[in-house]
Amino acid sequence: MSILRYDDAMSLRIALLGLLSVSGPASGYDLTKKFETSINYVWQAGHSQIYPELAKMAADGLITVEPEGPRGRKIYTITREGTDELHRWLVERVPTDPVRSEGALQAFLLPLLSAPEALDVLSRLTAAAETRLADLRALRATKLALHESDQWKIGYYALDLGIRHALTTIDWARHTAAEIDPGSA
Amino acid sequence: MSILRYDDAMSLRIALLGLLSVSGPASGYDLTKKFETSINYVWQAGHSQIYPELAKMAADGLITVEPEGPRGRKIYTITREGTDELHRWLVERVPTDPVRSEGALQAFLLPLLSAPEALDVLSRLTAAAETRLADLRALRATKLALHESDQWKIGYYALDLGIRHALTTIDWARHTAAEIDPGSA
DNA sequence: TCCAGACATGTCACCTTTTACATGTCTGGC
DNA sequence: GCCAGACATGTAAAAGGTGACATGTCTGGA
Known part of the structure; x- marks a missing residue:
């Protein structure tokens, strides 16, 4: 039992534990792909941040490594400790979410x-939001179509929120x- | 005329230029206060980030310094160059806004x-959103009540968005x- | 007169994130 | 057989952001 009280966010860690928990063992490369294609609408990270973090997590006992697959591939698996940590964060952590938005x-x-x-600026902001909306809806459609396991709901609520x-x-x-130009309404 | 194309965000700079542009000359201390009480719902920064940035901006000619007021107080004033830079950012910059939210x-x-x-988690998220809503509405009420200059609309649209x-x-x-528990609806 | 508390500026260590550099392996198609 | 392109892992510098430390001044009220 760790004594952490989640004074620090460590969201990257949680995101990785979440993905490993849902999809089972995966490599850093796989997880980087998932960041691009799935979790990216709530959190982002590139491989240069993910690889070192996985190493630290393994050192902390939250995951284990199965080294040397085909191309130097390393498979990470979540441990019992990792699962507990993830669960505790979800149940206990009070999100901070400071707003930092260029659009705002x-x-x-x-x-x-x-x-x-x-x-002009407003129509640019509208266009950006419409693109995002289309992306998220496409993702949701894919998700609903595939619908493989009982775990398909992972990400679904966040998608809806987005x-x-x-x-x-x-x-x-x-x-x-x-409001700015009543004529253009 | 600078050759910057806003490949980098430099939002802190813009926020400071914006505040100086709207409220006139101010000290780092004043600006830190405004970050706490006004612009904080779109961007945040503490004095330890603001003071060095002001020094850099002065070195870049975007603002000037009137040194040594009462308590070592330094008054910063936006220059023509600073105003131009601000205007160009507002008109040209395409916001990136990567989502990075613990709540999401x-x-x-x-x-x-x-x-x-x-x-339980959902009611915690609801409580947080309700607190934020109350804060923003209180701010808007204050803003509407004071209503001093013709510049009172600064921040108003962002407040509405929030x-x-x-x-x-x-x-x-x-x-x-x-959806999770139809009984609790 | 003293002193708490606001006013006022600054630095430093640490953490997170971004971007670029660096390297090597396997596979499918020409 | 070769080679483009996906697969796969790493490091390092720089920028952005947080929290703690450090220091000093002025003012109003007890």
Whole structure:
């Protein structure tokens, strides 16, 4: 039993434990792929961050390594300790989530611009949100179609949350554009 | 005319330029306060990040320093170059906004928990969103009441966006709780 | 007069994240 | 047989961000 009280976030660790817990043993390469294609709408990391973190996690006993597959491939498996740690984080951790958004910063400073400029910025923000919305919906469609195990719901709720947030952003932009230039509504 | 193409975000710089542009000359201490009380719902920074950044910005000619007020106080004023830089960022910069949210990560991994545990996590996320909603609404009320200059709208749209996002999160949590345990709806 | 507390600036160590560099293996198609 | 491209792992420098430490000044109220 570790004495950690989650004063620090260690979200990368949790994300990796989560993926290993759901999909079973995997290599750093596999996990990097999953970061790109699945969990990336809640957390991101590249391989240069993932490989060293996996090494530390193995040293801490949260996962084990099966070295030397085909191409120097290393397979990581979550341990009982790792599973416990993950569970405890999910149940106990109070999320901090400081907002740090360039888009919101542009929204904040929008009144510094002329009306036409502001409308341009808003349509750019709308376009970005629409792209994101389309991406998330495509992902959800794929997820629903595949539907393999009983664990298919992993990521589903977060996907739904992301879709709702994108819709909200689009709505906000339309509303704000109408407020800035009633004619363009 | 600088040749920067905003490949890097430099949002802290922009936030500081924005505050200096709107409220006029200010000290690092003043700006730190404004980060705490006003812009903090779109970007955060402590004085240990702000002081060195102001020094760099002065070296880059974006602001000037009037040294030695009452208590070693230094007053920074935005220059023409700084104003231009700010304007160009607002008009040209395409926001990146990678999502990195502990709350969304918990949502992602929610199906790893039992129904009662998941409902607990959801009510914690709801409580956090409600607190944030209350904070943002209080801020908006203050803003609307004061209403001093014609520049009072700075931050207003971002505040609206934040409120909408908080409402969306609360809605999502209610919906998700009902999906996990139809009885608790 | 003293002193708590706001005012005010700064540094440093540490952690996380990004980007670039560096290297090597296996497979499928031409 | 070769070679492009996916597979696979790593390191390192730099930038961004957090938290603690360090120091000193001014003001209002007891």
